[in-house]
Structures are given as structure tokens and as C-alpha cells.
Amino acid sequence: MNPALINSAYVIASALFIIGLKGLSHPRTAVRGNMLSAIGMLLAIVVTLGARGIVAWGVIVGGLVLGAAVGTVLAVKIQMTAMPELVALFNGLGGAASVLVAGAALLTAVDLGRPPAQMVIATAASGLIGAVTLSGSLVAFAKLWGLVSGNPVLFTGQQVLNGAVLLAALGIGVGISMQPEMTLLYWALVGVSLLFGILIVIPVGGADMPVVITLLNSYSGLAAAATGFVLSNNMLIIAGSLVGASGLILTQIMCKAMNRSLANVLFAGVGAEVTGGPSADEVYAGKIKATSADEIAMMLDGARRVVFVPGYGMAVAQAQHAVRSLANLLEKNGAEVEFGIHPVAGRMPGHMNVLLAEANVDYSRLKDMDDINPSFERTDVVIVIGANDVVNPVARTDPSSPIAGMPILDVDKAQTVVMIKRSLSPGYAGIPNPLFAADNTLMYFSDGRQAVQDIIAAVKEAA
């Protein structure tokens, strides 16, 4: 096929990616947007197969079929609660592909003569970013899946070691630029970068995973863009930088929603230990009011407005379907029901929204923090299920607390707050939550799903 024709098709594919992402600005147009992106990808693949010099059809078809089969099985079988794990895994695969493609391009270029400096530098960048994305994503996957502990791993001299490893990687990168013929250097760079990727993710704790996944999402895009520089392929550069920008924006949103800097999330190891502040006994002693399903049902009977606030605990307990049933029941009884969703609830941005959408909750009921907060004052009952730090009023009141300044859902302003929780154990930030001891808070100690099912039974009985 004529190269001009191929490049024109690449321009169309790039445009389809942009239009496709634009479609994601509303749930109504999102399905079509995703399809447009997929069509762009298909177009890019088909015209690439028409490029001159493609001869090994067996290898290509074999690879495509194998990859498509594995990808399809993963996409169809995965549970919605495990979406953060799947996205982490896919990020890693994208990074790995960039490493391999850049490596193959370097080997080919070196065989054909001395490659231009910019190509070699781009190759080193592609290898570094791709390898960090791969190993970082695999560690994130292992933490989320529970293969390794989700707690931060901290040791003395950690920053020094990380700095030294990064310097080593950059040093090898410079070496490659000067001696591209020594292709083994490239694989040494990949090895050191893999180590760096592991080192930067192990100090990050479980609930900070949204930031890590968005950042790795961004890296996977940047790795693809770097590969575009290696191959002088504009489409790769465009698509890669779109994804890079997307990941960066989400990272920014996540950090802002925790009132922390990116550096603090990545290096501080929050969740490892907490010093100072009032102890749990001081906060809770004699002030905790436990409640029952029947009492909650009675309250809900007269409630005109009920708001559910879900957290990661809802995903763990797989309680989203039970929550939807209860919401439907309350609506049928004449109450207005909405869902208040904190940006960092769950293990990735939008995690709770996907779970509730899976349970058939109308998306117009899912409210952002800024939208729902002014309405808590006129809300009769708030049911918090599996969330803790994101409703902790200490964020507003105590400047010395680890979550100081973090924007929270102001559930304490509602008439009554029902906390569904197994125990008084602290959330990820490791601090007691005075909301549990507040006058208008009732604690319902139970497993999330069981609790909601019991409330449903009690409401039905009362009716």
C-alpha cells in the first residue's frame, strides 16, 4: 500500500480516537464514543498490515488471535469489583509492548547502520517508561488482588536507593545514546527500570491505589508516545499523548480530592503508622449508639430524603445489588433517594459508579461530592456503607490530622447518619472518626450486604 495512503488512514484513526474520547463526556454518547475509538484502532491495524515489508503472516495472525482470545476472556469474565486490578494489568501489558517494540526497532536500526541520535534517545525513553509501567502495574495488581499485603513497604534509605536506581537507569540511557551498537545496554536499562517500577509502588498503601493506577495509566500512554518517536509514527504520538494527558488529569483530580501532593502520595507511605491525635478510646468512650435493622426501618419509614454513601467496603462485601434493592424500596415508599460519591471512594476513579451502574442504579442518581454536599442539611437519613475517612469531619476541624483539608462528604449535617460497619476499626488513614460518636449517628455493626438485606426485610415488615 502507498505510504501516503497509510498515513492518511492514520490521521483518520487519530481523529477517531479524539472524537471517541469526546463521546465519554456524557453517559448517553459514551458507548458510541468507545466504538468510534475501537473502529479507529481497527483501521490502524488493517492499513498497517498493508504496509510494504510485512511477510510473516503466520506470526502476525497467530499473535493477533492469541491476544484477542485472552483479552476477550479477561474482559468478559472479570467481575466489576475487580476492575482496578484489570486496568492495572492492562496498563502493564501496554508498557511491556512498548518495551518490546522499542527493543526490536533498535536491533533492526543498528543492523541497518548507525541510527540517528533522536531515535536512540526515544528508544531509551520508551524502554524506561515502558518497564516502569510494567513492573509498577504488576505490583499494583498484586496489592489490589491480595497476592501481597496492601500495606506500604517502608525502610530506611528508601529515597536514597530509589534515587540511585533512577540515576543508574538514566546513566545507562545516556550510554545507549552514545553507543547504540551495544544493544545489551538496552536490556540492562529495561532491567534497572523494572526494579525502579517496583520500588516506587511498594511504599504506596491500598487506599492510595487510585493515584498509582491513574499515574501508571498516564505512563502507559507516554510509553506509547515514546515508541511513536522511535518509529517516527505520528499516530502513536497522538494516541499516546492523549492517554498520557488523560492519566495526568485523573491523577491531579485524585490528589486534589485527598488534599495531598503527588509526592506525598508516592513517598510518604500514609497508612503505615499514625502518631499523635486523640486515641480511639478518648473519641468513642460512652458515646457510641448501636442500632438495629428494625430501628433503622422505622426511621426510614418517615424519611423523605435518603442518601447512600458507598465506600470500598461496599465493593468488598459485594453489597451493591442489595443497596439498589433498598433504594428502590425506599423510592416506592415515596422517599427521594440519591447516592453521594467521593472522588477517591474505592480503588480507582469512578469505581463506585461502575458498581452501582452494574446494579442498575440510574446514573442520574449518582452525585459528585460538590453536587451532593449542599443537600445533606435537608436529608433525613444518610446511610454510609463501607466508607470511613471520606466522611470524617476531622478533615475540616483538625489541621494536624493526616487528612486535614481533605474535602469530605458532609454527612454529619444530615438529620441522622447510619454507619454500616463491622467494628469501630479506623479507616485507611488510621485515625478515629468522631462521626461515629456524634449525637445524630447510629452505628449498625454488621457485614455490609447482610446489613442491607436485614434492613430491607425490616422495612417490608413495617409496611
Next chain:
Amino acid sequence: MEALVTVLTIFVLAVFVGFEVISKVPPTLHTPLMSGSNAISGITLVGALLAAGTEHTLLTTILGFSAVVLATINVAGGFLVTHRMLAMFRRK
């Protein structure tokens, strides 16, 4: 040098387009945005096809084949799971 400036121009402009488009995505769709954009980053598949298909040396073919498999998992799985998720966002 001129070629480098051209690709850098494309890179910078694409980043700006990315920021502009993505900042309009509502929080409720952030998970599908991540999986969908992740599928797009599987565009490396194009480079993988060239590496796997040109039969340069056995090593580049092996690297290319592995890259095709990994990138295709990324692309096919990413678009499919995004579709699966988006199809659940409905108005009742």
C-alpha cells in the same frame, strides 16, 4: 532536526487536545475512561505488527510476536470491558 521539531509539535498539540477533551469527562465515567484510554494506548500494536511481520532476524520476530500478543490483549480486552461497563450506564 526539522523532523524532530515536527514530531515534537504534534506531541505538544496532542497533549493539549487531550487535556481539553478529557477534562470534560464526568467523574461517573472515570473508570470507563481509564480502561478505554488504556485500550487506545495499545496503539503500540501498530509498531508490534511491523516488528513481527518484517522477518528481520529471529530475535526481532520473537520480540514482535510477544508485543503483538500483549498489545492485542490490551486493545481487545480494553475496548470490550469498556463497552461492557458503558452499557450498564443507563437511565431507568
